[in-house]
Amino acid sequence: MEIRPAVPDDAEAAIALYDVIEPWAVGTADMLRAAIERGPGSHARAMLAAVEDDRLVGWGSSMLIAGSNPVSAQLRVMVHPEYRERGAGTELVEWTHQHLKQAGAVSVRVFAEPASLEWASRWGYRQTRQVHYAGIDPREAPPLPAVPAGVELRPLIEVDPRLVHAADEVAQRTKPGDAKIESRPYDDWYASVWQAPGMRLDLSMAAQQGDQVVGFTLGHGGDQKIWSQMTATMPEHRGRGLAKLVKCAALHRAAEAGVIGAFTANYDGNEPMLAVNNWLGYRRVATHSVLICPL
Secondary structure (H helix, E strand, C coil): CEEEECCHHHHHHHHHHHHHHCCCCCCCHHHHHHHHHHCCCCCCEEEEEEEECCEEEEEEEEEECCCECCCEEEEEEEECHHHCCCCHHHHHHHHHHHHHHHCCCCEEEEEECHHHHHHHHHHCCEEEEEEEEEEECHHHCCCCCCCCCCCEEEEHHHCCHHHHHHHHHHHHHHCCCCCCECCCCHHHHHHHHHCCCCECCCCCEEEEECCEEEEEEEEEECCCEEEEEEEEECHHHCCCCHHHHHHHHHHHHHHHCCCCEEEEEEECCCHHHHHHHHHHCCEEEEEEEEEEEEC
16 A cells, blocks of 8 residues: 555545545635645645555544644545555555654644544544534525624625635634634735635625624535635624624525535534534534644
8 A cells, every 4th residue: 555645636536535424624625735735844834645456445644733823734644445544545654654743733623423443542642522414405595694784694705705704713722622823914815715616605694793704614625515614703793793793694695506415513512502503403423532742
C-alpha cells in the first residue's frame, strides 16, 4: 500500500469514499479538486491518499484551525471498510501528525466513529464531547418566520463581505468548541471562506440591521447537497429568532435552486442551535465522538 500526497485526479475516488463512509458529507469532485490544487506547499492544509492496486482506499485531510491560539488543527482519516486493519489508517495519522507539528500545531481534533476511540487512544486521543450530524430536504422547511422590524434579510452574495467578516470574528470567539479562536485577518478570511471552493453565497443568508450583520448562516456545496457550516447571531441580538430566520430563508432558497439535501453538525450541549435545527425539521443521521490529542 502506498501513502502519498493527494493529486487532483484523486478527487472523484475520494468523493466516492466519502459517499461510502460519510454519506451525509457534502462535497463534489470539482470542489475537492480545487482544494487539492490550492494545497501543495501549504502548512495550513494537507491531503493524503492511500492507494492499493491503483485503487484509492484511504484518505487523510488536515488543516490548521484559522485564528486559533494556541495553534490547533483538525484531522479526518478514512479507510474503506474492505481495506481496514492493514496499516493505512496508522500511516495516515502518523504522517499527518508530523506535518501538523512542523506547521506549529500543539493539538489536533478529530470527529470519529465511537468505535474508533480505543484505536485512536494509542496516540493519546481522548473524547471531549459528541457531535451530531443532521439533514433535511429543504423542500420540507417550515414557513419563513416574521422578519423583525428594522432587519433586512439578504443573500450573502448581495452583502459587503467586510460586514460578514466583522460578524464572523465575533461568532468565532463566542461559539462552542475545543479551540480558542482569537482573530483572522480579512484577506485570509476572504480567500479561505468567501472564495472557498463550493461556497454558496447565493444560498447563504444574512440578517442586516443598518450597517451591521446581526445574524448569518454560511453554506457550501453543489447542486444537490449543501452543508450549513456556520450560523451565528451577534450576542446583543440574541433572543430575536434571527438564527431561525436566516437558516429557514437559506433552506427556502436551496429548495428553489433544486437542492434536495441540506446537512449540518452541532456539538452535544449546543442546545440553542440544536433547538433551531429541530424546529426546522432536521433529522439526526449520525453521531461521532470529538477526540482531542496533544502533539
